[in-house]
Amino acid sequence: MKLKTLLLVAAIALLFAFPLLVPNPYYVHMIERILIYSILLFGLDIVVGYTGQVSLGHAGLFGIGAYTAGILFFKLHLPFVLTVPLSIAVTAAFGGLLALPALKVIGPYLAMVTLAFGTIIQILINEMSFLTEGPVGIKLTKPSLGSYVVTEREYFWIVAALMLIALLVAHRTLKSHLGRAFEALRDSPIACDCMGVSVYRYKVYAFVISAGFAGLAGNLYAYSEQYISPNTYVIELSILFLLAVIMGGRKSRIGSILGAAIIVLLPKLLDDVVLFRQVMVVLSVLMVLLSGLSLVKGLTTIKKLLVPVIGTIGLTVFSFFLKNITDWRLTIFGCMILLVVYYLQDGIVGFVRNYYAAVMGKQSVHEHTLVADTVVHSDKDVISAAQQRVQSGPLLSVQSILMQFGGLKALNNVDLTVERGTIHGLIGPNGSGKSTMMNVLTGIYVPTAGDVVYASNSVVGKTSSEIALSGIARTFQNVQLFGEMTALENILVGLHHTFDSSLLDVALHLPKYTNEESDARVRALGLLDFVGLAAEANEEARNLPYGKQRVLEIARALALDPTLLLLDEPAAGLTAPDIKDLLAIIQKIREHGITIILIEHHMDVVSAACDTVSVLDFGQKIAEGKPAEVQSNEKVIEAYLGGQAT
Numbered sequence: 123m124k125l126k127t128l129l130l131v132a133a134i135a136l137l138f139a140f141p142l143l144v145p146n147p148y149y150v151h152m153i154e155r156i157l158i159y160s161i162l163l164f165g166l167d168i169v170v171g172y173t174g175q176v177s178l179g180h181a182g183l184f185g186i187g188a189y190t191a192g193i194l195f196f197k198l199h200l201p202f203v204l205t206v207p208l209s210i211a212v213t214a215a216f217g218g219l220l221a222l223p224a225l226k227v228i229g230p231y232l233a234m235v236t237l238a239f240g241t242i243i244q245i246l247i248n249e250m251s252f253l254t255e256g257p258v259g260i261k262l263t264k265p266s267l268g269s270y271v272v273t274e275r276e277y278f279w280i281v282a283a284l285m286l287i288a289l290l291v292a293h294r295t296l297k298s299h300l301g302r303a304f305e306a307l308r309d310s311p312i313a314c315d316c317m318g319v320s321v322y323r324y325k326v327y328a329f330v331i332s333a334g335f336a337g338l339a340g341n342l343y344a345y346s347e348q349y350i351s352p353n354t355y356v357i358e359l360s361i362l363f364l365l366a367v368i369m370g371g372r373k374s375r376i377g378s379i380l381g382a383a384i385i386v387l388l389p390k391l392l393d394d395v396v397l398f399r400q401v402m403v404v405l406s407v408l409m410v411l412l413s414g415l416s417l418v419k420g421l422t423t424i425k426k427l428l429v430p431v432i433g434t435i436g437l438t439v440f441s442f443f444l445k446n447i448t449d450w451r452l453t454i455f456g457c458m459i460l461l462v463v464y465y466l467q468d469g470i471v472g473f474v475r476n477y478y479a480a481v482m483g484k485q486s487v488h489e490h491t492l493v494a495d496t497v498v499h500s501d502k503d504v505i506s507a508a509q510q511r512v513q514s515g516p517l518l519s520v521q522s523i524l525m526q527f528g529g530l531k532a533l534n535n536v537d538l539t540v541e542r543g544t545i546h547g548l549i550g551p552n553g554s555g556k557s558t559m560m561n562v563l564t565g566i567y568v569p570t571a572g573d574v575v576y577a578s579n580s581v582v583g584k585t586s587s588e589i590a591l592s593g594i595a596r597t598f599q600n601v602q603l604f605g606e607m608t609a610l611e612n613i614l615v616g617l618h619h620t621f622d623s624s625l626l627d628v629a630l631h632l633p634k635y636t637n638e639e640s641d642a643r644v645r646a647l648g649l650l651d652f653v654g655l656a657a658e659a660n661e662e663a664r665n666l667p668y669g670k671q672r673v674l675e676i677a678r679a680l681a682l683d684p685t686l687l688l689l690d691e692p693a694a695g696l697t698a699p700d701i702k703d704l705l706a707i708i709q710k711i712r713e714h715g716i717t718i719i720l721i722e723h724h725m726d727v728v729s730a731a732c733d734t735v736s737v738l739d740f741g742q743k744i745a746e747g748k749p750a751e752v753q754s755n756e757k758v759i760e761a762y763l764g765g766q767a768t
């Protein structure tokens with residue numbers, strides 16, 4: 123930790139000393155460009171790396187930031203201190219606009235729509251000459267502070283300072299509940315909504331915050347170049363930004379800076395054949411050394427290394443036959459991108475991180491540390507049922523529910539009453555409509571007809587996140603964890619509702635946020651302990667054994683402070699000892715006054731846990747009663763045996 127701080131201080135000192143150490147304005151300007159692009163990439167990484175959305179519209183946002191600065195400077199003569207916040211605000215507003223398609227479409231469709239957004243912005247800049255001066259462009263001077271116009275060197279320092287502030291804000295945001303919400307919506311949008319974290323809202327937040335960074339970068343770029351024109355903000359630039367995030371390494375600020383350096387320096391490198399040869403020789407030597415080490419440590423096979431090693435050495439040898447690199451620039455660039463994207467899918471930072479972890483024989487290193495002096499909490503503290511608004515009467519009343527998919531009635535006129543504090547089993551053969559019922563109760567499906575009354579209020583028509591926040595939590599038949607997040611972070615997403623901090627609280631680390639964060643971490647650890655997963659707190663959820671993933675899902679659901687907990691086949695795929703532990707956990711949950719609906723195929727689990735059981739068959743309720751009664755019911759036996767019972 124100390125070494126890390128020392129390195130950071132040294133890097134910052136070196137950054138500020140750079141214009142003094144290397145006074146050549148060409149190099150100062152080049153580093154300045156890297157810093158500006160880094161700011162944009164911090165933002166783009168929020169959208170691409172964290173929320174998993176594609177954006178080819180960021181060159182357009184960059185242009186909006188630059189033109190806001192240019193227009194305010196040129197038309198209104200506003201000072202730098204005003205154009206900076208205005209560029210951020212205007213671009214953030216456009217980011218909200220760009221978010222709208224992301225709410226409707228995903229993947230290649232989103233790429234197309236954001237690409238169209240970028241193109242429209244460029245055309246508008248070109249055509250709206252009355253505001254933007256069209257193709258002629260706008261000339262600016264370096265910013266002035268009062269009557270004093272800053273020098274090139276001083277401007278570099280301003281950019282460096284703003285880049286560090288942007289870095290800090292991005293880092294803090296992404297390590298907070300906001301960043302966890304962004305990651306959660308990428309890994310499992312359904313689970314995210316069912317944890318009370320609205321996918322809709324957080325997608326918009328991600329685009330707006332990301333655009334704010336693009337706005338700042340655009341503003342600084344305008345003053346840096348002192349001239350802006352529409353042909354800078356083209357689609358190629360958006361693609362380059364996207365490549366920078368991927369090559370540098372997504373979900374990493376260092377990755378963004380590396381990515382920015384690559385896209386600024388690579389064209390220069392490909393201009394100078396001698397420099398290119400030198401860099402390729404160094405790369406080849408590094409490649410051979412690292413490959414040798416990997417083989418010795420048994421981390422990879424010769425077969426896997428063959429193409430990248432031969433490719434790099436081949437490119438190096440090829441460079442010595444080149445007299446002029448200009449004609450080959452695009453081809454070499456393409457080859458490099460192919461090699462990096464294909465072989466370093468986690469980017470350079472991801473590769474280094476994984477390689478280091480593998481060589482050191484450790485699991486991927488997580489920066490999250492456990493709260494040092496964790497107070498040992500009683501179960502009462504970590505588990506608390508949501509406020510029950512109505513204390514008498516059934517907790518849940520499902521009234522004549524019809525759920526139709528085309529001609530198929532997955533639920534056909536089903537009534538269900540769940541009493542408070544009970545465990546209510548829901549069983550039935552495959553395809554009988556049990557999961558459909560869960561989806562109706564949690565707002566994933568809106569029923570064709572009928573009503574669902576929970577704690578005296580109808581939940582039909584409410585969104586999944588609204589229903590979750592009203593106290594209905596669930597687990598999923600196919601585990602829906604946030605795979606790239608640790609067990610602790612998964613629970614923290616469940617505790618999202620305990621946060622009230624704004625972006626400002628997070629960015630400034632105000633006590634409101636730091637208190638909420640440390641309280642949530644203590645509670646998350648308590649919940650992990652409750653289900654016996656305290657030792658796995660820092661393990662990525664996707665690396666946990668299946669049985670542990672299932673109980674982690676239960677702990678995450680408990681984080682929501684539910685009054686009603688829906689467990690969808692929690693024993694599926696579990697070993698006999700795991701099932702025993704699961705039963706103990708279910709009993710403990712019940713002791714805390716939480717009502718449970720349990721879908722289960724294991725009849726021994728149902729018999730052991732449930733007070734009442736309802737049986738569905740072909741979307742209809744065919745029986746209801748105590749487990750023993752239901753099991754001996756003729757209709758139930760017939761349904762399970764497919765009509766062969768006599």
Ligand SMILES: Nc1ncnc2c1ncn2[C@@H]1O[C@H](COP(=O)(O)OP(=O)(O)OP(=O)(O)O)[C@@H](O)[C@H]1O
Binds near residue numbers: 530552
């Ligand atoms: N989104 C959907 N679109 C079309 N049909 C659906 C949809 N969801 C469920 N169904 C159909 O509804 C019926 C009930 O499915 P459901 O998953 O609720 O059954 P289940 O009792 O949970 O089964 P299992 O025990 O196998 O999970 C099935 O015929 C299923 O194919």
